[in-house]
Amino acid sequence: MDTLLPFIAKGVFAPIAVAALVLLVGERLSGGASGSSRQRGRVEARAAVLALGLAYVTGHMLLRWPFPVVESTDRIPVLVTVALVLGLFEGDRGSHRGPGSGSDRPGSGFGSFLRVVLAGGTSWWFLSSLVKHRETGAAVGMLAVITAIMLVGWIAASRQAQRTPGPRFAATLMGVTSLGAGAVTLSTSAFHGQLAGVIAAALGTAAVIGWVRGTRTFSSGTVAPYIIATSCLWMGGALLSALPVASAVLLGLAPCGSWLEGGLDRRRDEPRRSAWWGVLAPLLMALAACVVAWVQRPPPNPYY
Amino acid sequence: MSTRLALGAAALGLAAALIATAAAPIPAAPVPAPPAGPLDPAAYVLDSTHASVVYKARHLGISNFYGTFDAFEGELLFSDDDLANSVIALSVKADSVDSNSAQRDGHLKSPDFLNATEFPEITFVSTKFAQGRGDDTYAITGTLDFRGIQKEITVQAVKTGEGQTGRGTKIGVEVIFTIDMTDFRVPFVSESESSPIGREVQLILAGEFNKTG
Numbered sequence: 001m002d003t004l005l006p007f008i009a010k011g012v013f014a015p016i017a018v019a020a021l022v023l024l025v026g027e028r029l030s031g032g033a034s035g036s037s038r039q040r041g042r043v044e045a046r047a048a049v050l051a052l053g054l055a056y057v058t059g060h061m062l063l064r065w066p067f068p069v070v071e072s073t074d075r076i077p078v079l080v081t082v083a084l085v086l087g088l089f090e091g092d093r094g095s096h097r098g099p100g101s102g103s104d105r106p107g108s109g110f111g112s113f114l115r116v117v118l119a120g121g122t123s124w125w126f127l128s129s130l131v132k133h134r135e136t137g138a139a140v141g142m143l144a145v146i147t148a149i150m151l152v153g154w155i156a157a158s159r160q161a162q163r164t165p166g167p168r169f170a171a172t173l174m175g176v177t178s179l180g181a182g183a184v185t186l187s188t189s190a191f192h193g194q195l196a197g198v199i200a201a202a203l204g205t206a207a208v209i210g211w212v213r214g215t216r217t218f219s220s221g222t223v224a225p226y227i228i229a230t231s232c233l234w235m236g237g238a239l240l241s242a243l244p245v246a247s248a249v250l251l252g253l254a255p256c257g258s259w260l261e262g263g264l265d266r267r268r269d270e271p272r273r274s275a276w277w278g279v280l281a282p283l284l285m286a287l288a289a290c291v292v293a294w295v296q297r298p299p300p301n302p303y304y
Numbered sequence: 305m306s307t308r309l310a311l312g313a314a315a316l317g318l319a320a321a322l323i324a325t326a327a328a329p330i331p332a333a334p335v336p337a338p339p340a341g342p343l344d345p346a347a348y349v350l351d352s353t354h355a356s357v358v359y360k361a362r363h364l365g366i367s368n369f370y371g372t373f374d375a376f377e378g379e380l381l382f383s384d385d386d387l388a389n390s391v392i393a394l395s396v397k398a399d400s401v402d403s404n405s406a407q408r409d410g411h412l413k414s415p416d417f418l419n420a421t422e423f424p425e426i427t428f429v430s431t432k433f434a435q436g437r438g439d440d441t442y443a444i445t446g447t448l449d450f451r452g453i454q455k456e457i458t459v460q461a462v463k464t465g466e467g468q469t470g471r472g473t474k475i476g477v478e479v480i481f482t483i484d485m486t487d488f489r490v491p492f493v494s495e496s497e498s499s500p501i502g503r504e505v506q507l508i509l510a511g512e513f514n515k516t517g
Contacts, residue, residue: 070452188410191491241414
């Protein structure tokens with residue numbers, strides 16, 4: 001147990017503390033119930049982005065100092081920091097526009113362009129030491145597919161976060177990320193699993209504080225650091241370790257499961273059922289990723 | 305709007321150029337060739353069929369654990385009379401690690417330990433040969449490249465024998481690396497006593513080098 005305690009302290013307790021501190025400070029700065037709705041929404045959205053981004057960077061740095069940047073995993077805190085800035089920008093836009101404004105549709109402006117650049121840049125830089133050994137065509141094709149999966153997951157999660165900005169979607173993504181951590185760990189990359197645990201801890205904190213305090217602890221902008229961090233982990237698991245590609249794709253696309261809720265929402269006679277599907281579908285996809293990782297795990301040695 | 309489009313096109317072009325640059329195929333890194341010195345020490349190449357690379361790690365502070373690397377190469381320029389111009393270059397394929405457990409091998413190859421996909425080779429190139437404390441022993445200083453980090457270390461080497469055989473002139477060498485894993489930022493090794501794997505790991509190369517020139 002004494003072997004695990006330092007990892008738990010750095011990878012779970014520290015991100016929880018950072019996320020909670022940022023969210024509560026955000027709540028305080030937003031003026032609570034006395035502030036104007038618009039002002040409150042903007043500050044809470046920013047705090048939600050900062051909480052996830054800073055909690056992740058803190059947890060990562062405590063688990064393993066990433067500087068100087070040498071290997072792909074060292075690049076994640078840098079990429080998450082860039083995503084955090086984009087998330088603040090997106091969070092501001094999201095707080096100006098109401099749910100269902102359509103601002104997250106692909107191709108709807110400069111924000112979408114920045115997403116494409118960040119997603120493409122992330123997949124390229126994260127995998128740069130890998131793709132340089134591959135032929136140009138194969139490398140570009142691989143990066144294009146990864147970028148496309150990231151963008152689809154990003155758009156889906158962003159729209160869901162606008163539709164349900166409260167703690168429920170944070171809890172759903174916490175479940176997805178926890179199952180992803182399990183799948184990655186099963187595939188012999190415990191460090192990536194720990195880093196996924198950092199994200200899950202921060203999301204869990206956001207969900208709990210959102211429920212208890214009734215504040216908006218997960219916003220459209222929060223999706224930027226979430227997608228960048230988790231995509232790196234699933235990519236790293238699949239391409240640098242032994243996570244089955246099918247598991248990585250399922251985890252990357254899991255946020256799209258929440259689209260079911262949007263589709264079923266139109267059937268007004270079943271709103272409760274559609275809400276459940278919006279939560280369950282991403283979790284089922286992540287669970288399927290775990291099952292695939294379990295089935296394809298390396299065979300244990302009979303002597304151990 | 306046109307400015308945004310131009311900016312967008314420029315950024316996309318830059319991104320595509322960066323991707324193409326990164327994706328350009330490069331040849332696999334060969335074992336660095338030792339330079340020839342003025343006294344021209346004899347050149348040798350490692351006979352990998354008569355050599356082993358073994359690692360020894362401390363597990364949970366309780367036992368010593370041994371495993372092997374099955375793919376490696378080496379070159380040597382050596383003369384007892386000209387240590388100043390003697391050079392050894394070794395290269396071990398990280399994904400050839402064998403710990404007698406497929407599951408553990410997968411873990412050892414992952415970014416938790418060797419990060420074999422990203423850094424497929426562990427290399428050592430000497431920069432200085434010095435006489436050791438005993439006969440036929442040497443202290444070799446050089447650069448170890450492990451997990452993308454280059455560190456200067458000094459390893460102990462022993463000449464275990466040499467002579468003319470039916471397969472040409474051979475020299476027997478045993479090189480012992482003592483590597484501090486924290487120097488190379490291995491995630492699962494820490495400075496604390498509770499680290500699951502001991503901070504110091506020994507890598508032992510023992511085998512025959514065949515004279516080539």
